[in-house]
Amino acid sequence: MLANVETNIKPAYDAEITQIATYVLNYTIDSELAYETARLCLMDTLGCGMLALGFPECTKLLGPVVPGTQVPNGTPVPGTSFSLDPIKAAFDIGAMIRWLDFNDTWLAAEWGHPSDNLGGILAIASFISNQRLSCGKTPLIMRDVLTAMIMSHEIQGVLALDNSFNRVGLDHVILVKIASVAVVTKLLGGDLDTIQRALSLAFVDGQALRTYRHTPNAGSRKSWAAGDATSRAVSLSLMAIKGEMGYPSALSAKTWGFYDVSFKGQKFSMQRPYGSYVMEHILFKLSFPAEFHAQTAVECAVLLHPHVFERLSDIEKIVLTTHESAIRIISKTGELHNPADRDHCLQYMVAIPLIKGTLTAEDYEQAVAADPRIDLLRDKMVVEEDLTYSLDYHDPAKRSIANAIQIFFKDGTHTDKISIEYPIGHKRRRHEGIPVLLTKFSHALAARFPKGQTTRIQTACQEQYHFENLSVVDFMNLWRI
Numbered sequence: 001m002l003a004n005v006e007t008n009i010k011p012a013y014d015a016e017i018t019q020i021a022t023y024v025l026n027y028t029i030d031s032e033l034a035y036e037t038a039r040l041c042l043m044d045t046l047g048c049g050m051l052a053l054g055f056p057e058c059t060k061l062l063g064p065v066v067p068g069t070q071v072p073n074g075t076p077v078p079g080t081s082f083s084l085d086p087i088k089a090a091f092d093i094g095a096m097i098r099w100l101d102f103n104d105t106w107l108a109a110e111w112g113h114p115s116d117n118l119g120g121i122l123a124i125a126s127f128i129s130n131q132r133l134s135c136g137k138t139p140l141i142m143r144d145v146l147t148a149m150i151m152s153h154e155i156q157g158v159l160a161l162d163n164s165f166n167r168v169g170l171d172h173v174i175l176v177k178i179a180s181v182a183v184v185t186k187l188l189g190g191d192l193d194t195i196q197r198a199l200s201l202a203f204v205d206g207q208a209l210r211t212y213r214h215t216p217n218a219g220s221r222k223s224w225a226a227g228d229a230t231s232r233a234v235s236l237s238l239m240a241i242k243g244e245m246g247y248p249s250a251l252s253a254k255t256w257g258f259y260d261v262s263f264k265g266q267k268f269s270m271q272r273p274y275g276s277y278v279m280e281h282i283l284f285k286l287s288f289p290a291e292f293h294a295q296t297a298v299e300c301a302v303l304l305h306p307h308v309f310e311r312l313s314d315i316e317k318i319v320l321t322t323h324e325s326a327i328r329i330i331s332k333t334g335e336l337h338n339p340a341d342r343d344h345c346l347q348y349m350v351a352i353p354l355i356k357g358t359l360t361a362e363d364y365e366q367a368v369a370a371d372p373r374i375d376l377l378r379d380k381m382v383v384e385e386d387l388t389y390s391l392d393y394h395d396p397a398k399r400s401i402a403n404a405i406q407i408f409f410k411d412g413t414h415t416d417k418i419s420i421e422y423p424i425g426h427k428r429r430r431h432e433g434i435p436v437l438l439t440k441f442s443h444a445l446a447a448r449f450p451k452g453q454t455t456r457i458q459t460a461c462q463e464q465y466h467f468e469n470l471s472v473v474d475f476m477n478l479w480r481i
Contacts, residue, residue: 021195023274034276038146045115047444049096073130078479086127094119094227102289110160112172116226117152120180129472143468152179157278162269171208173229180233197246284425293326295423297403301353321404323389339364351377
């Protein structure tokens with residue numbers, strides 16, 4: 001008879017967990033660029049949330065789980081009249097932010113949207129500040145929020161550089177949960193041990209599959225998955241603060257740890273130490289609410305629109321030249337079933353601006369999708385990979401997101417091949433991108449608030465020093481309906 005006796009000696013925390021916890025607890029951010037970019041990121045992110053409030057499929061998910069629930073010193077949900085517990089508030093803010101696929105992006109071996117973490121950060125910062133104020137204490141200030149944003153961007157982005165979660169079937173929102181749980185636990189006053197415990201809870205938690213992002217199952221969960229992840233992080237952080245135990249080898253435990261169960265036995269590869277690199281290099285979505293791998297393709301299509309919109313029926317072939325990640329993630333043929341399906345289809349996102357000269361969130365709705373010209377154009381598209389585009393996508397010195405389009409007509413003529421390597425939200429185009437970001441923010445506010453309130457929010461956000469020293473309570477009150 002075989003006997004199996006295991007040695008029950010609890011190890012130290014996995015080094016990867018300790019590195020994150022130590023960074024969050026001890027690292028001092030001294031980058032003015034990171035703080036300036038974080039302010040712009042916060043503005044842009046909340047602006048995306050305000051635009052999402054115009055869509056009933058988003059707003060039906062918001063508010064207390066039990067209608068009519070009152071929460072003392074609750075967290076206000078920007079752009080609404082809701083005042084919620086911090087867990088549900090994190091979900092609501094996170095869902096609003098991500099709904100239109102219009103907030104910032106990070107592309108590497110894994111991709112994602114680091115500003116998704118703002119759901120948990122704002123919810124907890126507001127929760128802490130309201131509690132402090134009710135006890136006669138000083139609330140947090142917005143610099144605390146920006147610091148948490150820089151750190152959550154860094155954790156999510158650095159882990160994404162070399163580690164592809166999508167290749168093992170996991171959704172990138174796992175990184176939202178990990179980054180959020182670390183910075184939220186720090187905001188709540190957690191020490192090194194508490195942050196490590198919280199991180200271990202997040203790693204042993206169930207992780208979302210990418211099923212809802214891909215054909216034939218692409219659907220609306222992709223619009224609230226990040227809200228779910230940052231909300232779950234808040235829940236786990238609150239447990240850790242109360243003393244819930246941790247699991248030191250959550251990653252490395254043989255057979256039962258994350259690496260063996262969910263990462264094919266591989267350890268995380270770390271390309272660089274944690275600092276402020278990611279926030280400084282973040283990609284903004286400024287012109288089009290489109291999956292980021294398609295941003296430059298949409299821009300190419302907009303440039304081609306004047307040359308083709310009167311000749312759509314004369315088109316024989318449309319050649320889309322792109323990079324490997326775009327082909328693997330968003331290139332699809334066949335029927336598209338819902339807005340989430342359409343905004344993850346490269347061909348659809350190119351067809352719309354070829355026809356209309358622009359691409360908006362409303363263009364994913366059925367009223368626009370019913371236009372028969374869209375599928376006629378999609379059927380004429382040929383998608384090809386340019387190996388240079390794929391290499392430059394991963395090059396740390398470039399991190400391009402290149403696409404090109406060339407259109408061939410039945411009479412043998414063709415357009416020029418229009419190629420764009422870097423979208424307007426890229427750091428290399430930041431000088432032309434910031435004015436577009438500010439205009440986008442202004443339009444988003446005007447879509448939700450009366451003129452006077454819009455002006456007050458813009459005034460509060462426009463100057464770095466004043467913004468950083470604004471109390472979180474005062475900032476959140478600016479956004480109440």
